[in-house]
Amino acid sequence: MRNEALLPYAEKWLTYAKSDLVMSKHQEEFVLFNNLCFHAQQCVEKSVKAVLILHSIEYPRTHDINKLVGLFPPDIQWEDELRGAGILSEYAIEARYPGDRDEVSEEDYKIAIALAESVFGWASKIVSEK
Numbered sequence: 001m002r003n004e005a006l007l008p009y010a011e012k013w014l015t016y017a018k019s020d021l022v023m024s025k026h027q028e029e030f031v032l033f034n035n036l037c038f039h040a041q042q043c044v045e046k047s048v049k050a051v052l053i054l055h056s057i058e059y060p061r062t063h064d065i066n067k068l069v070g071l072f073p074p075d076i077q078w079e080d081e082l083r084g085a086g087i088l089s090e091y092a093i094e095a096r097y098p099g100d101r102d103e104v105s106e107e108d109y110k111i112a113i114a115l116a117e118s119v120f121g122w123a124s125k126i127v128s129e130k
Contacts, residue, residue: 001075002129003056010127013050014120017043021120024113033104034095040112041065041088047123051076054127063092082122085115 024039041063048068052059057071066086069078091112094101104112 001056002054006053006056007127010050010054013046013053014124014127017046017050017120017123020046021116024116033106033109034091037088037091037104037109037112038096040109040116041091043116044085044088044119045092047120051123051126063089065089076126079122082115082119084111085119088112088115 020039020043024036024043027036044065045063045068048065049059052068052071055073055076057073059068059071062068064086065088069086072078090101091104095104
């Protein structure tokens with residue numbers, strides 16, 4: 001159930017999510033897809049947390065999108081096209097540092113952007129509903 005008193009706080013989270021979405025699309029020379037996908041993941045994480053906040057649902061400190069989505073009660077519909085967003089969780093930590101992980105491909109980047117845009121749009125719609 002929505003807690004209208006928390007609406008300004010949820011909207012603030014969406015402002016931060018939108019900032020990450022914009023940064024995720026900021027392709028320039030020397031910017032790695034890994035870093036851009038990190039911002040796509042952050043957009044999704046903050047969008048999901050905005051919805052949780054609006055519904056007074058406490059959540060743990062985590063970057064695991066599937067864990068956060070698992071906290072939604074049945075009345076919050078996590079649409080089918082958003083179900084793949086959990087794959088972005090790997091961009092929160094592992095992809096941000098050099099190591100054993102392969103570099104993110106352009107195709108993976110395009111998928112990350114599409115998911116981030118979809119989740120942000122979904123969350124924005126929920127938060128803006130009166």
